[in-house]
Amino acid sequence: MEHKQILSLHKVSKRYGPIQALKSVSFNVPEGSVFGVLGPNGSGKTTLLGIIMDVLKPNAGTYKWFGLEPHADLRKRIGTLLETPNFYHYYSAVRNLQINAAIKGRGHDDIERVLKITELWERKDSKFSTFSLGMKQRLAIANALLGRPEVLLLDEPTNGLDPAGIAEIRELIRNLGQEGTTVIMASHLLDEVEKVCTHVAILKKGDLVAAGHVDEVLANEDMLEVSAANLELLETVLNAMPGLKSLRRHNGGIQVIFENGQTAEQLNRSCFEKGITLNYLAVKRKSLEARFIELTN
Template sequence: MEPILTINNLTKKFGYLTAVKDLSFTINKGNVYGILGPNGSGKSTTLGIVLNVVNKTNGNFHWFDGNTTTHDALKQVGAIIERPNFYPYMTAEQNLKLVCRIKGVDHSKIAEKLEVVGLLDRKDHKFKTYSLGMKQRLAIASALLNDPEILILDEPTNGLDPQGIHQIRQIIKDIAADGTTILLASHLLDEVEKVCSHVVVLRKGEKLYSGRVDEMISSHGFFELKAEKHDQLIQLLEAHSNFGKLKIEDDLITAFLNEPMSASDFNKLMFDKGILLSHLVKRKESLEEQFLQLTDNLETNQKTA
């Protein structure tokens, strides 16, 4: 795999506060990476460091093969880490012409990038007439003008309505399908699950997980169960090696699987044990449930340390 960005033991302290703690991960070419975590987890600080707008305290990072200076590497990076900042009384096209001049890019790129974000038919409209979602899409077009190797987005759908969120997510998928590597920071589990191939999960500046999204949510799932012989069912589940954690809310039992098991096999097993199930649903754990488990594990480890 060809590395785009490599981060090694990165730490950033603001006085007594450690915003990023000993963070390491690698972004490889051609994938969509999410940095996932709640507000204050160190996502924006990490992006700021690799974009040279925040000074690191310890550790290091390098772009591409490590033989390119950060200054030169950033010429191959497109980034949006703040709210779109364009001249309100100028049109979209006029604003992008200014960006082209700053980046040393030919004006011929403007129509191409406006097409990518679905704004070509609004190129002659003033920026101040744009909705929040359109402003964000214009910012993405601006970041794409230099045909970057990687596009970095900080909370790209923040504040948008459902239609705007859907449009931005689809644009991200389309850009990635064209071969551009994408790194986005988000506090939305749903966003990362739908858009990203890889995820780095942060909490209070610490990495909880780094890897493929589908591997993070590749648990064997769980059964939701109800039966008249409620207590007997719980005893059987606790004694069976196929099951791990049990969650009991009133008469609903949620049993998490340690190993693969089909609903029909489980139903037969219970029938053979003399238990008739009145409710049986098999579900797959969502990224949200995985995230909560990671968080719980960290808190448990910290308490026992």
């Protein structure tokens, strides 16, 4: 099933004088995805977030949220954490969120829900100054979730956190994605995107290098694309094969990656022995991980 596109960019470009920060960037963010915008510092990630939040104007190109041209009312459907919000150190978590809900004009009745999602409900009456770095960042995400936005936009959400805080925030983002919130996050960490995101767009010096499903874009191993008349049966047989690392339906076929480096010939034989004749078999070679390391060094 094709997902609805939450955000579509079409040939978006941005210049700052002689510097071309973004060069004709196009990609789609599917509904319910955790979408990573990945690239080293200076690759154009923050500029891109600024444009889609209507803080910066592109020099060329267009983008649409929910299939609509950008307009002020869309802001209510998007929760953002682009820089650290101003929390009062001597006020409790609840009081800080009450103040922020008043500023936003929405989310007053949502405070208990967002504190529970971010696992801060037990500490709702604690002063902000007593929170660990990870808890402070979780409160910032709780603040962005006030008013039930459909999309959450995060810029380097684990920057400056200790390892425990990083693990907390990554877990929270994964959970939000599983519960149906579309999350768009900028990161310069390949590891983070692999662990947290379902989809990725990779930027380098303003150019889009690759975009798509994380398994596809960041796979080291060869990916095999197969199809047969009975896809259900094919999927059952593939799932039972040793060394299967990932399987997903794609464009009327199935994409698989095997840890044991199964060749196309071996896969074809295995399927045939199980009574399935493949009507399509292709090898998609992947070396993007190596390419990404080259790009970012």
